[in-house]
Amino acid sequence: xxxxxxxxxxxxxxxxxxxxxxxxxxxxxxxxxxxxxxxxxxxxxxxxxxxxxxxxxxxxxxxxxxxxxxxxxxxxxxxxxxxxxxxxxxxxxxxxxxxx
Numbered sequence: 001x002x003x004x005x006x007x008x009x010x011x012x013x014x015x016x017x018x019x020x021x022x023x024x025x026x027x028x029x030x031x032x033x034x035x036x037x038x039x040x041x042x043x044x045x046x047x048x049x050x051x052x053x054x055x056x057x058x059x060x061x062x063x064x065x066x067x068x069x070x071x072x073x074x075x076x077x078x079x080x081x082x083x084x085x086x087x088x089x090x091x092x093x094x095x096x097x098x099x100x
Contacts, residue, residue, distance in 0.1 A: 008059040010093045016050045019092040020063065023050070027064050035065055063088060 009020045016023065026049070027033040032042050042061035046052045052060070063070055070088055089096040 005059055005063070006088055008056055009063070009088060009090070010096075012052060012056050012060060013093055015052065015056070018050070019090060020060065020088070021090040021092075023060055024064055024067075024090065033064060035068070037065065039065060063090075 012023070013019055018026070023046070024033065027042060027045070030045060030049075032045055039058065039061040042064055043054065043057040046057035046060055047054070050057075
């Protein structure tokens with residue numbers, strides 16, 4: 001998941017002008033940030049509010065719904081959380097240490 005998901009997150013940022021973390025904040029503000037929120041609700045909102053296509057919206061929905069199992073910290077700084085499904089950079093493509 002991480003390599004392709006990270007690529008999707010970069011494209012999402014390019015298309016929306018918002019980092020994935022900012023989009024998570026937007027989802028929280030819209031009341032859609034909880035782990036029990038259905039992916040379809042998040043996808044519909046992202047399509048409507050940010051013009052994302054289905055695949056990109058679904059990637060963002062999964063990141064939002066599985067925040068506890070997606071290790072969003074910098075690699076090498078802390079161990080991944082239990083059950084981690086991968087590391088994703090949410091703070092923007094220009095600050096991604098993998099792109100430096």
